[in-house]
Amino acid sequence: MNKIKISAVSYTNTKPFLYGILHSEIIDKIELSMDMPSDCAQKLIDNKVDIGLIPVAAALSLPQWEIVSDYCIGASGPVNSVFIFSNCPIQEVTKVQLDPESRSSNNLARVLLKNFWKVEPEFIKDAADYASPADVNTAFVQIGDRTFGKKDQYKYVYDLAEEWIKFTGLPFVFAAWIANKPIPESFISEFNQALRLGLAHRHNLLKELPHRADFDLEDYLMHKLDFELTADKKKALYLFLDYIKAL
Numbered sequence: 001m002n003k004i005k006i007s008a009v010s011y012t013n014t015k016p017f018l019y020g021i022l023h024s025e026i027i028d029k030i031e032l033s034m035d036m037p038s039d040c041a042q043k044l045i046d047n048k049v050d051i052g053l054i055p056v057a058a059a060l061s062l063p064q065w066e067i068v069s070d071y072c073i074g075a076s077g078p079v080n081s082v083f084i085f086s087n088c089p090i091q092e093v094t095k096v097q098l099d100p101e102s103r104s105s106n107n108l109a110r111v112l113l114k115n116f117w118k119v120e121p122e123f124i125k126d127a128a129d130y131a132s133p134a135d136v137n138t139a140f141v142q143i144g145d146r147t148f149g150k151k152d153q154y155k156y157v158y159d160l161a162e163e164w165i166k167f168t169g170l171p172f173v174f175a176a177w178i179a180n181k182p183i184p185e186s187f188i189s190e191f192n193q194a195l196r197l198g199l200a201h202r203h204n205l206l207k208e209l210p211h212r213a214d215f216d217l218e219d220y221l222m223h224k225l226d227f228e229l230t231a232d233k234k235k236a237l238y239l240f241l242d243y244i245k246a247l
């Protein structure tokens with residue numbers, strides 16, 4: 001059988017999944033690449049891989065897609081790694097610089113600004129001063145490990161999972177394991193088993209990760225991230241896609 005090609009996110013949030021895959025026999029049945037989320041999405045769109053842990057917003061660019069796992073990168077409270085960082089209150093923000101590595105959170109920021117905060121700033125892609133805007137009314141979206149330890153550096157910090165929950169009462173799904181073609185049931189079941197194994201061994205994984213004085217990795221992997229793709233998270237996913245379509 002040809003190996004199934006998989007693109008997974010190269011951030012700390014995916015390490016539990018990676019641990020499970022590397023400690024399971026499934027590793028011999030796949031070709032795995034670790035990519036930033038926007039590249040996971042592009043590889044699945046370009047059919048360079050069969051499955052990706054892709055930003056859910058990118059599903060809208062796929063002619064055919066199917067969720068192939070019971071697990072995801074989600075949150076049921078503040079996620080602590082997806083933010084709008086700002087030096088002025090959100091109501092006074094006139095420009096928002098988007099994260100080139102993100103697809104979901106850039107769209108989540110747009111959905112919340114329009115529908116929750118009810119402001120209409122300009123959105124900027126590929127800004128030269130992306131994560132250090134000179135203008136006080138210019139904020140930026142940032143995701144992943146690059147946000148660790150940054151919460152105290154800005155006057156106004158908005159955790160986008162927390163704000164989505166305030167807005168909808170639902171949890172949030174940032175990324176899900178999505179296939180662009182039918183995948184055999186037997187593979188899906190073995191894949192899920194590997195992911196489950198990784199989640200169950202998060203304490204072992206934490207011992208392997210370098211300690212950071214400025215970020216609580218244990219709290220992040222055990223509590224802030226919520227990896228179960230529950231019915232409420234699926235509901236949130238489809239609601240989020242509807243909001244994106246209406247932008």
Ligand SMILES: C=C(O[C@@H]1C=C(C(=O)O)C=C[C@H]1O)C(=O)O
Nearest residue numbers: 037055081102103104105144174
């Ligand atoms: C919680 C996170 O979820 C992520 C956010 C994504 C996005 O904004 O497109 C995609 C994948 C996940 O890595 C994070 O990166 O911090």
